[in-house]
Amino acid sequence: MGLVGLCSAVLLLSLVALSSAAGSDAPRGVAVGFVFDPKAKCEPPCKHGGVCIRNNTCFCSKGYEGETCQYANCYPKCKNGGTCLRPGKCRCPPAYGGRYCHKVTCEDGCWNGGECNAVNGVAKCICPSSWTGSKCQDAICPQGCRNGGMCVAPGICSCPEGWLGGACHTAVCTKSCLNGGKCISPDKCRCRPPFSGPLCEERKKFH
């Protein structure tokens, strides 16, 4: 065995060692065991650290495959249409995330117990019954919030000044309406005849 032969034997050994050290069942550009030809030419050249072991045959380093080791491989494979960028790194389509694009992801998440779900490839929050909105950020007040009230939590209206009640439907008159008058809006009484005045305190005179 000449010097070149010795060299190739050593290199073949190191390739075998590399492969068993990898300890993965990932496919390679080529099966190990071919005789390494130190004069081999690979054109185009082997990419990503692949070794040219025979004419136009690359031995790929871990994580790459293809004739010239041009493709990164991802194990587990990228799911849901993700593409393998480099070994173990997937680029995921919009609705998906996680290391292997295996998780549906809603941008900004889902609030208030909403669950992210993919509907025709689009991530959507599925909200619990008392919440709505793209992130389940809006509470639902089934009773409605009237007179400029705002629904701030399920069934809870925050009322503007002068209004009260579950639906902000009750006007507040700081001074009570007299003589059976009714408070119909903040500090406004509707009087029963024959009364009148701001608080229905005057009795109309009849002549």
Ligand SMILES: *[C@@H]1O[C@H](CO)[C@@H](O)[C@H](O)[C@H]1NC(C)=O
């Ligand atoms: C590899 O290719 C070169 C020319 O590019 C050629 O001279 C050589 O014989 C080839 N080796 C083998 C083993 O085919």
